[in-house]
Amino acid sequence: MTTNNWPIGQWTTDLFDCWDDPSLCVKTCFCPCVTIGEVVEMLDQGTTSKGHACLLAYAMGSIHCGWIYGRRYRRKLREMFKLPESPYSDTLISCCCCVCGISQEYRELKNRGADPSLGWEGNAEKWKREGVKVPPIPTSSMTR
Template sequence: MRQISEGLWTTGLCDCWEDPSNCFVTMFCPCITLGRNSEIINRGEMLCRKATHLHIATGVLLFGWIFGWSNRKTLRQHFSLPETPFPDCCSHVFCMWCALCQEHRELQNRGADPFLGWERNVEKWRKDGLTPPIVVPQMVR
C-alpha cells in the first residue's frame, strides 16, 4: 500500500493510468465515476445513481463541472488536501477526466472503495474494526 502523507494527494492529477480500468470507465462515461465518488464523498447522502443522473442532467461537458468542483472541494476538506496543481474549478473545467480519476484513486488509497458505495464501505469498516477514513459527523448536545 502507498505511503500516505497527511495533507498531500497520494497521486498526481495526470496519473490516470495507475488505475487503467477506472481510467477507461471515466474516459467513456465520466458520470459513472462522478456518481461513485460522490456517494463516498457525501457520506451516502447522495447515492451513486442520483449523482450520476444529476451529472448527466446538468450536461456533462457544459455544467457538470460545477458538481465535480463541489465534490472535489469536499474531498479536499475531508483529507486536508491542498488545492493543487490548479484551483478546483479549473481542474474540473479543463481536466475533468483526470480530476475524477485522481479523486477516485484518492478515495481508494485512503481506504474507501467507490465501487462498493457508502453503506457497503461502512459495513466493511465495521467488520474489519477500522476507523472510517471519512468520519460521519455525530450529533452533539
C-alpha cells in the same frame, strides 16, 4: 489502508496518474457520470445515492454546467483530507481536466481505505468486518 497511512495535507496520487488504474481511466473516459456518482456517494456518506449523483452529473453536463458539480465535490474531498488546491484550482481541473480530476478523486478515496465502487453501505460493512473502529473517511460530527 487507512487515512493514518498517508500524511495529512498531501495527495496520495497525482492528477495525471490516470493510467495507474487503466480500467478506472477507461470507465471515467466513457462514463464519467458513473465514476462521479461513486465518488459523490462516498463523500456524502450515503446521503446521496450513486444513481442520483450520476443522473445529476449527467443533467448538469448536458447543459455544460457539469464542472460546477465536479468542483463542489473536489473541494469537499480536499477539505475532508486537508489537501492543497494545487497545482491547479478546482475550477480549472473541473472545467479542463474533468476525467483526470474525477479519476484522481476516486484513487484518493481508494488509497485512503474506501472503495467507491462498493458504495457507502458496502464500505461500512467492509470496515465492520475488518474491525475498523474509525472509518478512513471522516464522518460529520454535527449535533443539534
